[in-house]
Amino acid sequence: MYLSVFDIFKIGIGPSSSHTMGPMVAAARFLDLLRASPFRAHGLRATLHGSLAFTGVGHATDRAVILGLDGVSPETYDANAAEAALARIRTENRVVPERLDPLAFDPARDLVFDYDRALPGHANGMVLSATDAQGDVILTETYYSIGGGFVRTAAELASGDPENGAGAPVPYPFRNAAEMLDMAARSGLTIAQMKRQNELTRRSPPALDDGLAAIWTAMCDCIDRGLATDGTLPGGLNIRRRAHAIHQALIAERGLNLTPPHTINDWMSVYAMAVNEENAAGGRVVTAPTNGAAGVVPATIRYWLDHVPGAQPSKVGDLLLTAAAIGSIIKRNASISGAECGCQAEVGSAAAMAAAGLAAVMGGSPGQVENAAEIALEHHLGMTCDPVKGLVQVPCIERNGLGAIKAVSAASLALRGDGDHFVPLDACIETMRQTGRDMSEKYKETALGGLAVNVPNC
Numbered sequence: 001m002y003l004s005v006f007d008i009f010k011i012g013i014g015p016s017s018s019h020t021m022g023p024m025v026a027a028a029r030f031l032d033l034l035r036a037s038p039f040r041a042h043g044l045r046a047t048l049h050g051s052l053a054f055t056g057v058g059h060a061t062d063r064a065v066i067l068g069l070d071g072v073s074p075e076t077y078d079a080n081a082a083e084a085a086l087a088r089i090r091t092e093n094r095v096v097p098e099r100l101d102p103l104a105f106d107p108a109r110d111l112v113f114d115y116d117r118a119l120p121g122h123a124n125g126m127v128l129s130a131t132d133a134q135g136d137v138i139l140t141e142t143y144y145s146i147g148g149g150f151v152r153t154a155a156e157l158a159s160g161d162p163e164n165g166a167g168a169p170v171p172y173p174f175r176n177a178a179e180m181l182d183m184a185a186r187s188g189l190t191i192a193q194m195k196r197q198n199e200l201t202r203r204s205p206p207a208l209d210d211g212l213a214a215i216w217t218a219m220c221d222c223i224d225r226g227l228a229t230d231g232t233l234p235g236g237l238n239i240r241r242r243a244h245a246i247h248q249a250l251i252a253e254r255g256l257n258l259t260p261p262h263t264i265n266d267w268m269s270v271y272a273m274a275v276n277e278e279n280a281a282g283g284r285v286v287t288a289p290t291n292g293a294a295g296v297v298p299a300t301i302r303y304w305l306d307h308v309p310g311a312q313p314s315k316v317g318d319l320l321l322t323a324a325a326i327g328s329i330i331k332r333n334a335s336i337s338g339a340e341c342g343c344q345a346e347v348g349s350a351a352a353m354a355a356a357g358l359a360a361v362m363g364g365s366p367g368q369v370e371n372a373a374e375i376a377l378e379h380h381l382g383m384t385c386d387p388v389k390g391l392v393q394v395p396c397i398e399r400n401g402l403g404a405i406k407a408v409s410a411a412s413l414a415l416r417g418d419g420d421h422f423v424p425l426d427a428c429i430e431t432m433r434q435t436g437r438d439m440s441e442k443y444k445e446t447a448l449g450g451l452a453v454n455v456p457n458c
Helices: 017-036 061-069 079-092 154-158 177-187 191-199 205-228 243-255 263-280 296-307 313-333 347-361 366-378 396-416 425-438
Strands: 011-013 043-050 111-114 124-131 137-147 150-153 284-286
Touching: 011 017, 011 205, 017 061, 017 124, 017 137, 017 150, 043 061, 061 079, 061 111, 137 154, 150 154, 177 191, 177 313, 177 366, 177 425, 191 313, 191 347, 205 243, 205 263, 205 284, 205 296, 205 313, 243 263, 263 284, 263 296, 263 396, 296 313, 296 347, 296 396, 313 347, 313 366, 313 425, 347 366, 347 396, 366 396, 366 425
Parallel strands: 043 111
Antiparallel strands: 011 284, 043 124, 124 137, 137 150
16 A cells, blocks of 8 residues: 555644544544445444543543544534534534434443453554434444554454555555665665655646645644744643743844854754644644654754755755655554554654655755664654653653654764665664564553653643
């Protein structure tokens, strides 16, 4: 299955691609099943399992499922309309999706958090069912939110091709980094050029360029909103937004021609924190490759454009294409899901993608680009996902800032070399997969271990 740049980078809503966007997408798929069914449904039920149960409230999974069953999608989400819909549903105890009769759905009764039974396919599992007027189940489906907003049914996961996709063959179908480097050497093309040729089997050149521009615009707008917004994040931890104040201090220092040590790290961090504060508040973000890691790639691009002499905005598309190529390899051969492999799969993957993209637009060879990705991922190996109170706030927001710093450092180190290095990216990705497999479940987005149990939750 070919993963497009628009699969890796999806415009959606916070706070979580796997816990918010994924369940909303699953609900939409179930509504399509109902529309195609010969049976007339009277009501709906939803049961959340595994990580979706343990951290679902903190990740707004309940809201996402309710709104998804009412017909809301991540692409069409409007905050004011969503609040009105939630109030209506909780008052009327029914949802009214398009092209279906109103369906009984009492969130207090029909949305169940099952903390006892994990589903076998993935840590993020959910079961959606439709009932008749007597309350008997007439249609049911199991969905897994496998990270980055990707959703698969149990049958799709069991099919042997977890992406279960189709499409025209692509000219450069690399499945791993070794194949990518081999194809680059034989073709004489960069990674971005190969990825572009693959994308052009799906859409026209103007559509591709417009889509890449829309991704960067959404990322940049998210940074700007985060830098301009003050206040306290929702969820009960009373975490203050810090990006705005830090940004103002950095601007003031620049105006006074002050250059405190390591200030450039603060700029990278503040861009990333701005994105992840917006994500934590349920704002519009771009999965990169997930919401929990959404700040790393935008922060790296903004750093390059605003602070590196000679940076060319026209090359942002190449950066995104290169980053997507690396993200696709990681997703295919390991995971981008914190519930499956911990935060090494989220911020680690994002840092590898950002490092590769930055190395590419700064003139790196394919070997140097692969080396940059490997350095960034290697130094996130073993990182757990332990969100306090199940919220995508602590340690997630700061972690994105440090991920961006690592990405830039990794690209810089790789560009100092010639692309020849000891640990191949493929070996690093396989190590990440094995580490995630061996990691205790309490460190994989369940909020049952780590910081989540060692700091106050209120």
